[in-house]
Amino acid sequence: MKKITSLLALILAFAMLLVACGGNTPAVTTDPTQSTSGTTESSTTATTTPETPKEPKTLKVLAIGNSFSVDAMEHLWNILMRMGYDDVLLGNLYIGGCSIDTHWGNIRDDLSAYQYYTNDMGAWKVKNETKLSTALLSQEWDVITIQQVSQNSGMPETMGNLQNILDYVKANMPNKDAKIYWHMTWAYQQNTTHSGFPNYGSNQMNMYNAITGAVESTIKTNKDIDGFIPSGTTIQNMRTSYLGDTLTRDGYHLSEGLGRYAAAMTWAKYITGESIDNITWVPVKFKSEISPYLDIVKEAVNNAYKTPLAVTNSTYTKNPNGEPEKPIVPELPTVVTDLSITEALTDADKAVLTAQGLDPAKYAVLKMTPVVCAYYYSTNGTGTDLRKTESNSPQFWATQERFSTEQIPVGSVITIASGYQYRPEGWQNLTGKNTAARPGNVSTAVVKVDANWWNGYSYRGFNVSKTGGGNVSESDTTALRIYVPIAK
Numbered sequence: 001m002k003k004i005t006s007l008l009a010l011i012l013a014f015a016m017l018l019v020a021c022g023g024n025t026p027a028v029t030t031d032p033t034q035s036t037s038g039t040t041e042s043s044t045t046a047t048t049t050p051e052t053p054k055e056p057k058t059l060k061v062l063a064i065g066n067s068f069s070v071d072a073m074e075h076l077w078n079i080l081m082r083m084g085y086d087d088v089l090l091g092n093l094y095i096g097g098c099s100i101d102t103h104w105g106n107i108r109d110d111l112s113a114y115q116y117y118t119n120d121m122g123a124w125k126v127k128n129e130t131k132l133s134t135a136l137l138s139q140e141w142d143v144i145t146i147q148q149v150s151q152n153s154g155m156p157e158t159m160g161n162l163q164n165i166l167d168y169v170k171a172n173m174p175n176k177d178a179k180i181y182w183h184m185t186w187a188y189q190q191n192t193t194h195s196g197f198p199n200y201g202s203n204q205m206n207m208y209n210a211i212t213g214a215v216e217s218t219i220k221t222n223k224d225i226d227g228f229i230p231s232g233t234t235i236q237n238m239r240t241s242y243l244g245d246t247l248t249r250d251g252y253h254l255s256e257g258l259g260r261y262a263a264a265m266t267w268a269k270y271i272t273g274e275s276i277d278n279i280t281w282v283p284v285k286f287k288s289e290i291s292p293y294l295d296i297v298k299e300a301v302n303n304a305y306k307t308p309l310a311v312t313n314s315t316y317t318k319n320p321n322g323e324p325e326k327p328i329v330p331e332l333p334t335v336v337t338d339l340s341i342t343e344a345l346t347d348a349d350k351a352v353l354t355a356q357g358l359d360p361a362k363y364a365v366l367k368m369t370p371v372v373c374a375y376y377y378s379t380n381g382t383g384t385d386l387r388k389t390e391s392n393s394p395q396f397w398a399t400q401e402r403f404s405t406e407q408i409p410v411g412s413v414i415t416i417a418s419g420y421q422y423r424p425e426g427w428q429n430l431t432g433k434n435t436a437a438r439p440g441n442v443s444t445a446v447v448k449v450d451a452n453w454w455n456g457y458s459y460r461g462f463n464v465s466k467t468g469g470g471n472v473s474e475s476d477t478t479a480l481r482i483y484v485p486i487a488k
Helices: 002-021 067-073 076-082 100-108 132-138 162-172 204-219 231-239 258-272 284-306 347-355
Strands: 058-065 087-094 114-119 125-130 143-146 179-183 227-229 363-366 370-372 397-399 413-416 420-427 446-448 459-466 480-485
Touching: 058 067, 058 132, 058 258, 067 076, 067 087, 067 179, 067 258, 076 087, 076 258, 087 132, 100 132, 100 162, 114 132, 125 132, 132 162, 143 162, 162 179, 179 258, 204 231, 227 258, 231 258, 231 284, 258 284, 347 363, 347 413, 347 480, 413 420
Parallel strands: 058 087, 058 143, 143 179, 179 227
Antiparallel strands: 087 114, 114 125, 363 480, 370 397, 397 459, 413 446, 413 480, 420 459
16 A cells, blocks of 8 residues: 555655656746747847938039139038038139130130139149039039129129020029029238229228118019029128138138138038038138137128128127237338349330329339240149149240249239230249138239239239230230339
8 A cells, every 4th residue: 555655655646747847848927018929039039220321421512613612612622521511522623713704605615714723632633724614514503603703793783694504594593493692702911902993982981881782772682593502701700700801812812721711611601501610720821810700700791691781890809819810921122123024115105003092113123034925833743833734834925934922022013905814823932832821813903012012022024915815926925014012
């Protein structure tokens, strides 16, 4: 009996062991709030939704411009990249002193009249003899800007062909959603010698008010123009700060550092509508000229964005370091002492100087040796050689000489005949290329040389061409005259 009892106990214990092990089926505790049909946590791997790729931030801007668009766009690429853009392309259709009428004539006749500057990597490249149509059709531009030549920027009566340009651009731009903006340029510095300044009574505020008035009457009322970039108001706002009227390099073109930077910030702010407040980038070359005044720039730009057709006085009216800082300008010669580099005035020369209120007896003509079918490109290659075999060489004559400050002293007078323009190329020394920005073309009839004209250069040479394009000959070499003050 005991054996039977022991055997039964052993069988019962074995049976209980089998129940406890349960085979290969896991025990599941059901949560009444969850479905039991899904897989359990122990048998699944957690999954995540793939992040949507970020859309690249791109911008393409084309200017139908002149030297004032060169000024405004010089630093624009770098500023836009610091605003978070991934891909920026800038284009500038450039002719020095180009007016609305000239732009329209080039469009109408499909002329290869432009130097076409592009920037997609932080440096400007140029293609000569380009048609406006070629540049316009080459990209799906997001923004296209138009502007008037500076001396006519406050004269609506000179803008009769603007609608023709707008009609052409709108009909031919590849991106039909592109914005067309007017570039509202700036008034001249009060002490400018620009021949167009008398259009405004030789008064800066008269010129500024005329420019804003033209925008009010002609630009804002045009349904084909989507807006206007108020560069002129930014500059005028800054002039109310302790910096004063010091933002140009020759009385009308912006200074290569602070003036150009302020205009580029205006373009960046207006085109994107985004904040510029956190921008700290400045070009290394002009760091000392720009960095101390970043707050003044940003205040002026933001105020121009809010109130684009009126001056907003700066709150920075006192220099925290005392008196307004002025650039250190080395002492420059004021007379030519080596008369062998000069020649006597003609009666026509005397009349030119007299018309400028100058005493012809105190001046002589600077001798120069014209080289036909040649030009300098100071910032390219060695920058010191005359280019005589390029496809566009026949369109220029250049001075064989590169003149020093002793040869073109402060007080000299440069004249250019109607229908011509010159580029006053500059170099820091005689053996290397120009390490600054390449100077623009000048078609102003009379320019008086001051310390700012030298702008840190030690030598300057001249390329001369026709404003309407075309080849030059020996007969064109009298278009440029330089009168130098002489020791008596």
